[in-house]
Amino acid sequence: MGERPxxxxxxxxxxxxxxxxSGRRGSARVDAVAGISFHIEPGERCAxxxxxxxxxxxxxxxxxxxxxxxxxxxxxxGLVPWEQRLTLARRIGTLFGQRSQxxxxxxxxxxxxxxxxxxxxxxxxRDARLASLGELLDATHLYxxxxxxxxxxxxxxxxxxASLLHEPEILFLDEPTIGLDLVAKTRFRDLIxxxxxxxxxxxxxxxxxxxxxxxxxxxxxIINHGRIVFDDSVQMLRQSLLKRKLIxxxxxxxxxxxxxxxxxxxxxxxxxxxxxxNTEESPIRSVLDALLEQYPVADxxxxxxxxxxxxxxxxxxxx
Amino acid sequence: MRSALATLRTAFAxxxxxxxxxxFQIVLMAVNDIAWIVFWGLFFHRVGTANGWTFxxxxxxxxxxxxVAGIGLGLFANCRRIGRMVADSSIDEVLILxxxxxxxxxxxxxxxxxxxxxVFGVILFLVAAGPTPERILLxxxxxxxxxxxxxxxxxxxxSFTFFVGxxxxxxxxxxxALLLLASYPLDFxxxxxxxxxxxxxxxxxxxxVPVSLMRHFAPGPFALVVSAAVxxxxxxxxxxxxxxxxxxxGSLWMR
Numbered sequence: 001m002g003e004r005p006x007x008x009x010x011x012x013x014x015x016x017x018x019x020x021x022s023g024r025r026g027s028a029r030v031d032a033v034a035g036i037s038f039h040i041e042p043g044e045r046c047a048x049x050x051x052x053x054x055x056x057x058x059x060x061x062x063x064x065x066x067x068x069x070x071x072x073x074x075x076x077x078g079l080v081p082w083e084q085r086l087t088l089a090r091r092i093g094t095l096f097g098q099r100s101q102x103x104x105x106x107x108x109x110x111x112x113x114x115x116x117x118x119x120x121x122x123x124x125x126r127d128a129r130l131a132s133l134g135e136l137l138d139a140t141h142l143y144x145x146x147x148x149x150x151x152x153x154x155x156x157x158x159x160x161x162a163s164l165l166h167e168p169e170i171l172f173l174d175e176p177t178i179g180l181d182l183v184a185k186t187r188f189r190d191l192i193x194x195x196x197x198x199x200x201x202x203x204x205x206x207x208x209x210x211x212x213x214x215x216x217x218x219x220x221x222i223i224n225h226g227r228i229v230f231d232d233s234v235q236m237l238r239q240s241l242l243k244r245k246l247i248x249x250x251x252x253x254x255x256x257x258x259x260x261x262x263x264x265x266x267x268x269x270x271x272x273x274x275x276x277x278n279t280e281e282s283p284i285r286s287v288l289d290a291l292l293e294q295y296p297v298a299d300x301x302x303x304x305x306x307x308x309x310x311x312x313x314x315x316x317x318x319x
Numbered sequence: 320m321r322s323a324l325a326t327l328r329t330a331f332a333x334x335x336x337x338x339x340x341x342x343f344q345i346v347l348m349a350v351n352d353i354a355w356i357v358f359w360g361l362f363f364h365r366v367g368t369a370n371g372w373t374f375x376x377x378x379x380x381x382x383x384x385x386x387v388a389g390i391g392l393g394l395f396a397n398c399r400r401i402g403r404m405v406a407d408s409s410i411d412e413v414l415i416l417x418x419x420x421x422x423x424x425x426x427x428x429x430x431x432x433x434x435x436x437x438v439f440g441v442i443l444f445l446v447a448a449g450p451t452p453e454r455i456l457l458x459x460x461x462x463x464x465x466x467x468x469x470x471x472x473x474x475x476x477x478s479f480t481f482f483v484g485x486x487x488x489x490x491x492x493x494x495x496a497l498l499l500l501a502s503y504p505l506d507f508x509x510x511x512x513x514x515x516x517x518x519x520x521x522x523x524x525x526x527x528v529p530v531s532l533m534r535h536f537a538p539g540p541f542a543l544v545v546s547a548a549v550x551x552x553x554x555x556x557x558x559x560x561x562x563x564x565x566x567x568x569g570s571l572w573m574r
Contacts (some may be wrong), residue, residue: 055365059569064415065414067567068566069564086417086418089415089419096415099412103333105336106329106333118325
């Protein structure tokens with residue numbers, strides 16, 4: 001399976017908004033998505049993340065043509081999703097972590113046959129595609145087992161085959177790792193990256209699992225309260241918020257009291273401590289110099305805060 | 320159409336995945352239907368005729384009703400679940416596919432228990448309703464129109480959920496009313512109820528008028544049934560698609 005030529009226009013979103021409820025006669029009016037704009041190039045792996053109720057699923061549903069927006073516009077592969085849903089559906093793949101495309105009582109192969117007929121994939125192409133996807137996703141041995149007998153991880157691999165059977169140009173994944181155990185999550189994330197790298201499929205992933213971003217995405221859009229609060233690379237996400245550094249120290253012997261100018265002591269237990277520095281207020285170098293001068297340091301490390309912490313800090317931002 | 324048929328075949332395979340349960344449900348429904356025939360048999364044995372209806376008319380009525388219900392509720396089982404599917408966002412499942420949503424939704428579920436109606440109704444007609452080539456043809460036409468009326472009516476009332484919300488309870492109400500009123504002779508009803516049967520709850524087009532056509536065919540009543548099927552079909556299609564524009568979807572876990 002070679003990489004396809006990238007002729008399409010990716011995803012273009014312009015001031016897209018969705019409001020639920022009229023606000024009249026006591027009905028609540030909720031701005032689920034409040035005028036978001038972004039552009040995703042073909043071949044990108046974009047994580048679209050945010051806390052519960054941020055507007056992630058509503059956005060992905062508008063981009064796949066399930067929902068109609070109340071304001072703004074969007075095109076996916078040059079098509080308006082809610083106006084040209086039938087045409088678009090042939091060119092995109094979707095995988096919702098909370099829903100199954102597979103028929104529960106039947107084998108995945110039976111569902112694949114049905115999907116192939118819907119997407120107009122001829123029998124010979126279908127078989128070849130199933131063979132190569134089975135190899136890529138290590139799922140061939142699952143094709144002939146009833147879906148009800150598959151574990152969640154196995155089922156998600158079969159779901160992924162179903163989403164990729166018609167060679168979509170963009171794969172929309174809505175919380176695909178939800179409910180998976182750690183091993184299955186890691187494997188699933190690796191598969192998504194392989195599909196992107198080997199087939200050139202654009203990945204648009206919503207999740208509130210920060211590890212999905214680190215392992216899968218090369219770009220992050222953070223949405224909160226229906227608005228975009230961050231849109232850049234994963235690296236920039238770290239850098240833009242790396243005013244804080246964590247210093248881990250191990251002393252040669254137990255230190256009874258620990259005070260370092262420009263740093264806050266987060267934990268201190270005899271010969272081990274963790275300090276936090278706001279680099280906008282105190283240069284990291286001066287804090288390290290002071291630490292090395294005042295105490296018998298055996299080992300020291302400077303780390304960025306975990307990405308989860310950075311993202312949760314982002315979530316607290318009001319747009 | 321091809322993908323709808325492929326879906327129907329898959330739904331049928333899904334419905335009979337557990338063969339023992341599949342057969343048991345069919346037999347159970349057939350026994351239930353036999354109980355109804357026995358009841359009406361006893362009733363007409365005592366009274367002879369009632370409002371011009373004989374036991375033979377009841378046989379024809381039940382043949383029609385069970386075959387219509389067998390096809391409508393058995394092969395297109397989702398027709399009575401549209402409201403619930405709107406409420407729990409199951410409509411999403413078809414909106415991500417490159418297919419027309421309504422046809423696809425209707426074909427995605429086969430209910431074995433109602434296939435019991437279908438088997439029973441066909442046997443009843445062939446054994447006890449005096450089948451001749453002409454009557455079989457007319458019976459087939461009435462069944463086809465009855466299925467259209469039933470499915471369209473249930474899609475129509477189910478689609479109200481797009482506009483009024485809820486969990487599709489009004490669709491259940493409509494379903495129960497339609498089935499109940501279609502299982503009694505039309506001439507048992509008079510006045511406002513009879514008007515109801517030709518309008519809001521169109522049960523008369525499923526059994527009442529078709530039974531009269533099976534007695535004596537007349538173009539007028541037949542055209543009336545055809546018109547009802549067309550009007551209800553258009554009403555159901557447009558209400559569903561207008562509603563789809565207002566579809567809010569939602570999280571499955573919010574139920």
